[in-house]
Structures are given as C-alpha cells and as structure tokens.
Amino acid sequence: MNKKKAAYVIGAILLLVIAYFYFSSSSETDASITAKVVKGTFLNEVYISGEAQSTSSKQINGPANARRFGIYNIKIQDLVPEGTVVKKGDFIGKLDVSEVNGKILDAQLSLETAQSKYTQQQLDTTLTLKQERNTIKDLLFNIEEDKLELERSAYESPATIRSLELKIDKTGRDLKEKKADYDIKKRQANAKMIEVGTEVSKHKKRIDELLQLQKEFTIVSDDDGMITYIKDWNGTKKKVGSTISPWEPAIASLPDLTKMESKTYSNEVDIRKIKKGLITKIGFDAFPEIELDGIVTEVANVGESKAGSDIKLFQVLIKLNETNKNIRPGMTTSNRILTNKEEAVLMIPLEAVFSKDSISYAYVKSGLAIDKKQIELGVSNNEVVIINKGLEENEVVYLNKPADLEDKSITLLK
Known part of the structure; x- marks a missing residue:
C-alpha cells in the first residue's frame, strides 16, 4: 500500500513537472509572437x-566676353577637387587656351600686315609730297628768273615785255594751282595715314584684349568659401574635360x-x-x-x-x-x-492585423484562450495602425496566426 501510494505521489509530481515545462514553454513561445495594445502618439511619416x-550660392564663371571673339565651347583643363576650401584670389581652375592662342597668332599676323601697309603708305606719302614741294620750288624759281629777265628787258620792244609779263602771270597761276593741289594731296595723305594707322591700332587693341582674355582662362576665386561642382544639363557634374559656353558659363560655385x-x-x-x-x-x-x-x-x-x-x-x-x-x-x-500626428490613440503592429471577407480582426489573448475580435482600423504608417474600435489598452495581440484557430468564429463589433 505504501508502495502504491508512493507511486501515485511520484506520478503526480511528474505530471506537475511536465505541465510546468509545457506552460512555461508555451508562455515563452506566446511572448515571442505577441504584442500589447499601446496608447500613445501616432506619427505618420514619409x-x-x-x-x-x-x-544661396555664388557661381564662378568663365570669361564673360569670350563670345565676342567667336569662342563658344571652352574645355575645362584643370579644376580643384570638390570640397576644397578657398580664399579670395585662390586658384580654382584653368580653361583650354588653345583657341585663344590661335586667335592671338592670327591677330599678330594681321598686325604685321597692317604695320607693313602703314610703312608703305608713309613712304608713298613722303615721296609724293616731296615731289609736289619740288615742283612748287621750281615754279617759284621760274617766276624769280622771269622777273629778272623782265627787268633786263626794259628797253626791249613792248611785245617782248608783254610776252615776259604773260609768262610770269601764267607761272603764278600754275604756282597757285600747284599749292592748292599740294594742300589737297597732303590732306589725302593724312587721311590715308589715319586709315592705315587706325587699322594698326585696331589689331593692337585686339591683341591686348585677347591677351587679357587669355589671363581670364585661369580662374580664381572672388570670395571665400568651399568649391562645389556645377551640374550640367544632363545632371552630371562639370569636371576636367567638360565644356562651358556663353549660355552655361559656370565652372563651379561657392555655396x-x-x-x-x-x-x-x-x-x-x-x-x-x-x-x-x-x-x-x-x-x-x-x-x-x-x-x-x-x-x-x-x-x-x-x-x-x-x-x-x-x-x-x-x-x-x-x-x-x-x-x-x-x-x-x-x-x-x-x-x-x-504628414500626420495624433495624440492618445490605441495602436498595434501591422503584423497583428488579419482580414477575411473585408472584415479586419486580431487574435487577442484571453486568459489561457485566444479570441478572434473584429477591429475598426484608423490611419496606419509603415509600422503600426490606429485602432478605433475593438481593442483595449494593454490587451495582448498575436503577430502570427495561432495554430488551429483559422476556423474559429470572429467576435463582431457591437
């Protein structure tokens, strides 16, 4: 009898131990897949x-007047790394000056041609005016000579005297016309010299402007800041090898x-x-x-x-x-x-919401049992959803469907 009683006691103890471990394991399993209904602030964020x-940023542009010289697309030859902190006057980058150098060479050749024309015109003018002055001197000499002869012919016949007077008068008229021609030719020569001189000045000015433009192909910062690259029309950043134009002159910016x-x-x-x-x-x-x-x-x-x-x-x-x-x-x-904020609302994880025939419901822990309750949903975000009806604060809901409860009826809202 004592042995039988002892067996009952041992059996009861074993049952208690098994039950303890079963419910303990079940509880731990339930805890790992459940969540509480919480009350708090709902945030809906995008x-x-x-x-x-x-x-606000200041653009660093290439040469402003390159277009005036027929230069439109300029390649970036060198550019400091993006993020470089610079001070006013620091080097930013360098543009390809090959096209400018070509135009400078052309302008220098044109200048040499213009200077040659200027020299030739100067020589022609000097020679022409010299010849005109010599002609005037010869006429003056002839008049003086004829006057002397007239004085020596005081006792000559009146016809001879009259002939000499007419000769002196004609030479005087020729002298007057020659002086007038000289003045005209001198003004013409001056005008031509101004013309060729202007051409020389024009080419000199162009060379000076091109040399100044050449300096502007080395870009320096006009303020303190940090260099950022400018994006091109297709979204890519301008860098070494990219081009700028009069319509998109920026090489970088100082934000x-x-x-x-x-x-x-x-x-x-x-x-x-x-x-x-x-x-x-x-x-x-x-x-x-x-x-x-x-x-x-x-x-x-x-x-x-x-x-x-x-x-x-x-x-x-x-x-x-x-x-x-x-x-x-x-x-x-x-x-x-x-995008939305609501205070003091009930919330559960999105994983705890299930649906059937357009009815939303949740698995809710009720003691040792599990109920299926209909719930009315509010606004949701990527993690939680607001519960308008059907649940109370601190109730425990399941994040996964518990086994063997698929066919259990749903407790509908009243």
Missing part, C-alpha cells in the same frame, strides 16, 4: 532620400553653407501626403549622429521622369532650420516628413 544643397536645403524626389503615392509647411527630420548618411530640423518649402505640381525609368517623381525642397559645420552640399540626406 521617408525619402535626397541631396543637400545651398539655397552659402548657412543657407542649406535638402532636394528630394517623392513618388506618386507619397506626394499626395506632402504639403508645404510640414515638419521634417533630416539625417545625413555621412554623419549618422546628426539630425536637423527642417520644413517643406516647395512641392512640385508636375512630375518628371528620371533617366532609365518610367516612374514619375515629384521634386520636394526641404529647408534646414539649423546648420552644422560638418554638412556639405552634395551629401546624401534621409528625410522623415511628418
């Missing part, structure tokens, strides 16, 4: 990545680091939630520990297609309300735009 940029924004693109689904004035938290991939406050300042109304994709994206600009010395233009940003 997550989009972007790029930091300055809202104002105290005025920064995040330039982002949202998809067609999220853009409906984003509006101007929404509060944003801005993080930076390069500095995970930095998070700055911002505000949405601009939302595009028209979408645009990115290269290689048919998806329409809408540009969103987010102004940074504060600055950080580590933030640089071009850094990748992660933006959390707060």
Whole structure:
C-alpha cells in the first residue's frame, strides 16, 4: 500500500513537472509572437532620400566676353577637387587656351600686315609730297628768273615785255594751282595715314584684349568659401574635360553653407501626403549622429521622369532650420516628413492585423484562450495602425496566426 501510494505521489509530481515545462514553454513561445495594445502618439511619416544643397550660392564663371571673339565651347583643363576650401584670389581652375592662342597668332599676323601697309603708305606719302614741294620750288624759281629777265628787258620792244609779263602771270597761276593741289594731296595723305594707322591700332587693341582674355582662362576665386561642382544639363557634374559656353558659363560655385536645403524626389503615392509647411527630420548618411530640423518649402505640381525609368517623381525642397559645420552640399540626406500626428490613440503592429471577407480582426489573448475580435482600423504608417474600435489598452495581440484557430468564429463589433 505504501508502495502504491508512493507511486501515485511520484506520478503526480511528474505530471506537475511536465505541465510546468509545457506552460512555461508555451508562455515563452506566446511572448515571442505577441504584442500589447499601446496608447500613445501616432506619427505618420514619409521617408525619402535626397541631396543637400545651398539655397544661396555664388557661381564662378568663365570669361564673360569670350563670345565676342567667336569662342563658344571652352574645355575645362584643370579644376580643384570638390570640397576644397578657398580664399579670395585662390586658384580654382584653368580653361583650354588653345583657341585663344590661335586667335592671338592670327591677330599678330594681321598686325604685321597692317604695320607693313602703314610703312608703305608713309613712304608713298613722303615721296609724293616731296615731289609736289619740288615742283612748287621750281615754279617759284621760274617766276624769280622771269622777273629778272623782265627787268633786263626794259628797253626791249613792248611785245617782248608783254610776252615776259604773260609768262610770269601764267607761272603764278600754275604756282597757285600747284599749292592748292599740294594742300589737297597732303590732306589725302593724312587721311590715308589715319586709315592705315587706325587699322594698326585696331589689331593692337585686339591683341591686348585677347591677351587679357587669355589671363581670364585661369580662374580664381572672388570670395571665400568651399568649391562645389556645377551640374550640367544632363545632371552630371562639370569636371576636367567638360565644356562651358556663353549660355552655361559656370565652372563651379561657392555655396552659402548657412543657407542649406535638402532636394528630394517623392513618388506618386507619397506626394499626395506632402504639403508645404510640414515638419521634417533630416539625417545625413555621412554623419549618422546628426539630425536637423527642417520644413517643406516647395512641392512640385508636375512630375518628371528620371533617366532609365518610367516612374514619375515629384521634386520636394526641404529647408534646414539649423546648420552644422560638418554638412556639405552634395551629401546624401534621409528625410522623415511628418504628414500626420495624433495624440492618445490605441495602436498595434501591422503584423497583428488579419482580414477575411473585408472584415479586419486580431487574435487577442484571453486568459489561457485566444479570441478572434473584429477591429475598426484608423490611419496606419509603415509600422503600426490606429485602432478605433475593438481593442483595449494593454490587451495582448498575436503577430502570427495561432495554430488551429483559422476556423474559429470572429467576435463582431457591437
């Protein structure tokens, strides 16, 4: 009898031990796949990545008057690395001057030709005017000679005297005409000398301007700042080997680091939630520990297609309300735009929501049992959903379907 009683006692102890381990294991299993209904602040946020940029920057341009000399596309030959901190007057880059050098050589050849013409015209003028002056001198000499002969012919016949007087008169008229011709030819010569002289001056001025333009092909900073590269029309950054033109003259820029924004693109689904004035938290991939406050300042109304994709994206600009010395233009940003905020609401994880025949329900722990309760859902984000009806705070819901409860009836809302 004692042995039998002892066996009962041992059996009971074994049952208790098995039950303990079973329920303990079951409890641990349940805990690993359950969550409580919590009451708190619901945040609905849109997550989009972007790029930091300055809202105010000074462009560093190539030569402003290159177009006047017929130079349109200029290749960038040298450029300091992006992010270089420079002071006013520091070297930024150098442009290819080969085309300018060619035009300088052409202008020098034209100058030599013009100077040769100037010298030739000067010699021709000197010779022509010299001949005219000699002719005038000869006429003056002839008049003097004829006057002397007239004086010696006082006792000659009146016809001889009259002939000499007419000769002197004719030579005087020739002298007067020759002097007038001389004045005209002198003015003509001066005009031609001015013309060829102007041509020489024009080529000299062109050479001086080209030499000044040549100096401008070495780009220096006109202010203090940090160099950032300019993006070309196709979105690629201008660098060594790229070209600038009179219509896109910028070689780089000096951004104002105290005025920064995040330039982002949202998809067609999220853009409906984003509006101007929404509060944003801005993080930076390069500095995970930095998070700055911002505000949405601009939302595009028209979408645009990115290269290689048919998806329409809408540009969103987010102004940074504060600055950080580590933030640089071009850094990748992660933006959390707060689109909706509700206080003191009940929430459960999205994984705890199930549906059947358009009815949403949850598996709810009730003592040792599990109930299927219909729930009325509110707004959701990527993690949780608001529960309008059907659950109470601190109730435990299952994140996975418990086994063998698929056919259990749902307790509907009253």
